[in-house]
Amino acid sequence: MYASALLFLLTALAAAQPAPDFQSNTRLVETDVVVTGKGHAIAGLSKEDFTISDNGKQQKISTFRVLSEDNRPAPHEIPKGLFSNRLASRDEEAAGVTILLMDRLNTDAGDQTEVRRQLLHYLETAPPRERIAIYSLNKTLRVIQDFTADQERLRRIVSTRGSAETSVDLTADLFAEDLPVTGDAMTDAMIQNSANEMKDFAMKNRVNITAFALETIAKHLAGLQGRKKLVWFTSAFPAAYSYQGSRNGRTQIEIHQFGDEIDKAAQHLNDANVAVYPVDPRGIIMGLDVPGIDTMNLFASKTGGRAFYAINDLEGAIKTIDDDGEVTYVLGYYPADEKLDGSYHSISVKVPGRGYEVRSRKGYFASEAKQPAEKQRKATLEEAFFNPLEATTIGVVARATPALDKPGIYDLDLNLDLNEFHLDHEGDGDKERWIALLSIATEFSPKKKPNGSLEEIRLTLTRARMQEALRNGYLIRRPFAAGELTGELRIVVQDRVTGNAGSVRLPIGKAQ
Numbered sequence: 010m011y012a013s014a015l016l017f018l019l020t021a022l023a024a025a026q027p028a029p030d031f032q033s034n035t036r037l038v039e040t041d042v043v044v045t046g047k048g049h050a051i052a053g054l055s056k057e058d059f060t061i062s063d064n065g066k067q068q069k070i071s072t073f074r075v076l077s078e079d080n081r082p083a084p085h086e087i088p089k090g091l092f093s094n095r096l097a098s099r100d101e102e103a104a105g106v107t108i109l110l111m112d113r114l115n116t117d118a119g120d121q122t123e124v125r126r127q128l129l130h131y132l133e134t135a136p137p138r139e140r141i142a143i144y145s146l147n148k149t150l151r152v153i154q155d156f157t158a159d160q161e162r163l164r165r166i167v168s169t170r171g172s173a174e175t176s177v178d179l180t181a182d183l184f185a186e187d188l189p190v191t192g193d194a195m196t197d198a199m200i201q202n203s204a205n206e207m208k209d210f211a212m213k214n215r216v217n218i219t220a221f222a223l224e225t226i227a228k229h230l231a232g233l234q235g236r237k238k239l240v241w242f243t244s245a246f247p248a249a250y251s252y253q254g255s256r257n258g259r260t261q262i263e264i265h266q267f268g269d270e271i272d273k274a275a276q277h278l279n280d281a282n283v284a285v286y287p288v289d290p291r292g293i294i295m296g297l298d299v300p301g302i303d304t305m306n307l308f309a310s311k312t313g314g315r316a317f318y319a320i321n322d323l324e325g326a327i328k329t330i331d332d333d334g335e336v337t338y339v340l341g342y343y344p345a346d347e348k349l350d351g352s353y354h355s356i357s358v359k360v361p362g363r364g365y366e367v368r369s370r371k372g373y374f375a376s377e378a379k380q381p382a383e384k385q386r387k388a389t390l391e392e393a394f395f396n397p398l399e400a401t402t403i404g405v406v407a408r409a410t411p412a413l414d415k416p417g418i419y420d421l422d423l424n425l426d427l428n429e430f431h432l433d434h435e436g437d438g439d440k441e442r443w444i445a446l447l448s449i450a451t452e453f454s455p456k457k458k459p460n461g462s463l464e465e466i467r468l469t470l471t472r473a474r475m476q477e478a479l480r481n482g483y484l485i486r487r488p489f490a491a492g493e494l495t496g497e498l499r500i501v502v503q504d505r506v507t508g509n510a511g512s513v514r515l516p517i518g519k520a521q
Contacts, residue, residue: 036349038063039072039341041236041282041313042358042369043333050335051365052077062357063344072341076105076236076334093406094399094513096140096156096233105236105334106156108226109143112243114215115301120290124242125167127323132164135331139235143167150222152397209252212265216246220270223285223308225398227277232401232429232511236334237283238314240327244291245301271304275311279370285309286330289318313369344375351376381508393501393512394452403429403511405502406482409489417492419517423449423502424482431506432475443475444468446505451489453517455496465505491517 042059044051056073087093096106109128113121140156141163154166223239230237248271252263278285287305302318309316315333317326340358355372381389393400404426412418425447433444445468452461464487470478489498495518503510 036375037072037341037343038354038356038373039282039339040356040358040369041284042338042340042367043284043313044336044338044360044365044367045333046363046365050332051363052336054338054360056340058360058363059338059340060359060361061340061342062355063342064354065357066345068342068344070340070342072339074339076337076339090410091406091408092513092515093404094232094401094511095404095406105139105238105337106230106233107139107141107238107240107331107334108230109141110222110226110239110241110243111143111145111153112219112241112245113145113147114218115146115246116242116244116290120244121242123292124288124290124323128242128327129164129167131324131327132160132167135160135328139334144226146219146222148218150225150397205253209265212246212250216267216270219246220274223274224277225396227274227281227283229396229398229401230283231281232404236337237281238330238334239278239283239285240330241285241287241308242290243287243301243305244289245287245304247300248303248307250300267304271307275308276374278308278312279373282370283312284314284333284368284370285312286314286333287316287318288323288326288330289316289320290323291318292321293319311371313371315368340369349375380506386503386505386508389508389510390448390450390501390503393503393510394450394499396512399514400501400510400512402509403502403504404482405500405511405513407500407513407515409498409515409517412488417490419489419491421487421489421498421500421515423485423487423500425485425502425511427475427478427483429509429511430504433506441472443470443472445470448501448503448505449485449487450501450503452499453489453491453494453496454499455491455494489517494518 040061044054054075056070059070061068061070087096111121111124116124140158141154142152142156143154143163143166145151145153154163157163226239230239246267248268249264249266252265253261285308287309289301289305291299302316305316305318308314315330317329320326344354352375353372354375356370358367358369360367406424408422409419410422412420427445430445430447435442435444446466447468448463448465450461450463454460466485468483491498496516498515498517499512500515501510501512
C-alpha cells in the first residue's frame with residue numbers, strides 16, 4: 010500500500026515530457042518574450058503577429074505558448090515528505106519564478122535598509138501569483154529563503170533575517186580616503202600606491218564574486234520552466250574603471266574593462282532563459298554616469314529584462330517587474346542550417362507595425378552537446394555538493410522513509426526524469442533496448458569523513474519500459490544507514506554521458 014501511494018505521489022510530481030524524437034543535430038531554441046505598449050502588457054497576440062530572426066535570418070516559429078494570468082495555475086507546495094529540485098509538475102512550473110537577490114557586496118548598508126523597508130511594504134499587499142526565493146550575496150551566495158508562495162513567510166524573512174545580515178567591507182575599502190600623512194613625499198606616495206593596489210584588488214574581487222554568483226543562479230534555474238526573473242537589488246560595479254598606480258617609479262593610469270566577466274555571466278543567464286532586472290536603491294542621483302548603471306543596463310538588455318535606477322520609488326519598480334510577467338509569449342524554432350560550432354547567434358524578435366516594446370534574450374551559443382571527459386564529469390559531480398543551490402538539469406523527486414523493524418535504516422526512493430538523460434538505442438525487434446548511464450552520489454554531513462557513496466548504474470530498458478519511464482519517471486529504491494545520527498543527506502544524480510546533474514537535500518531522523 011505504501012509503495013503504490015508513494016509511486017503515485019512521485020510520478021505526479023515528475024516532470025513528464027513528450028517522448029523525444031532522438032533527431033541528431035537539431036536544437037529547439039526557445040525564448041520568453043514580453044510585449045508592452047504604453048507601459049502595459051499586451052495580451053491577445055498570436056504566433057502570426059511575431060517574426061523571429063537568428064543571425065539576421067528569419068525563422069519559422071515551430072512552438073508557441075502564452076503564459077498569462079488567465080492560464081497560470083495557482084502555486085501549490087510539494088506534499089510533505091517529498092523533496093525535489095523542481096518546484097512541482099511541469100504544468101505548475103509554467104507559472105514562473107522570481108529570485109530576489111539582496112546584493113550586500115556592492116551596495117551601501119543604508120541603501121540595503123531602504124530596500125528591505127519598501128520590499129516589505131510591497132509584500133504586504135502583493136498577490137501570491139508565483140513562487141519567490143530570496144538570496145543574499147556577500148563574500149558568498151546564500152539562500153535566505155528557497156522558493157515559496159507563502160507571502161507571510163516571505164514577509165517574516167525580509168523583516169527578520171534581512172536585518173540580521175551584515176555586509177562585507179569591500180565596498181568601503183574601495184572609497185576609503187583617510188590615509189596617514191607622514192610629510193615625507195616618497196613615503197606618502199608609497200602609502201597612496203599601496204592603497205590604490207588594494208582598491209584595485211578589491212574591485213576585481215567584487216566583480217569576480219558577483220559574476221560567479223550570477224552564473225551559479227543561472228545554472229540553478231536552467232532546469233525550471235516558465236518565466237524566470239532575477240530581481241537584483243544592487244549598486245552593481247562599473248563596466249570599466251581607471252586605476253592609477255606606480256610602476257618602476259613612474260605613475261601609470263590603466264583602464265580596466267570587465268566586459269568579459271559581464272558577457273560570460275550574461276551567456277549563462279541567456280542559456281537558462283533568465284531575465285535580469287537590476288534595481289538601484291541609491292535613489293535619484295546626479296547624472297547617469299554614476300558607477301554601476303552601465304553594468305545594470307548591459308545585464309538587462311542582454312537578457313530581456315529592464316534596469317531601474319535614478320528613482321525613489323523602489324516599491325513601484327518591484328510592482329512593475331511583477332507585472333512584467335503578466336503575459337509572456339514563449340516562441341520556439343529550429344534554426345535553419347544551424348552549425349553547432351559554439352558560435353554566438355543573435356536573436357531578434359519583433360511585432361511588426363504595432364509600435365510595441367518587445368523584450369527577449371538577445372542570443373545563445375550554438376554548442377553541440379559533447380560527452381565530457383571523465384575528469385570534467387567528476388568535477389561537475391563534486392561541484393554539485395559544494396553549491397548552495399540545487400542542480401536542476403536532471404529532475405529528481407526523493408523521499409526517505411524509516412524502514413520497518415530496522416532502526417536507523419531508511420528507504421530512499423528516487424524518481425528520475427528520463428526525458429533529461431541521454432538514451433542510446435541498441436538492437437531491434439525483440440532485442441531492442443534503450444540504455445542510460447547514470448551515477449548516484451550521496452553525502453551525509455553528520456557522519457565522519459569519508460562519509461559519501463558513489464554508485465554507477467547502467468539502465469537497460471525495453472521499448473515498453475522506456476516509454477513508461479518517459480511518462481512517469483524511473484523509480485529507484487536504495488537503503489541508507491544513518492544509525493542514530495540526524496541531519497541532511499545530499500543526493501546528486503548525474504547523466505554520465507552528458508555530465509548534466511540534479512541534486513536534492515533530504516532531512517534524516519529528527520530533522521524530518
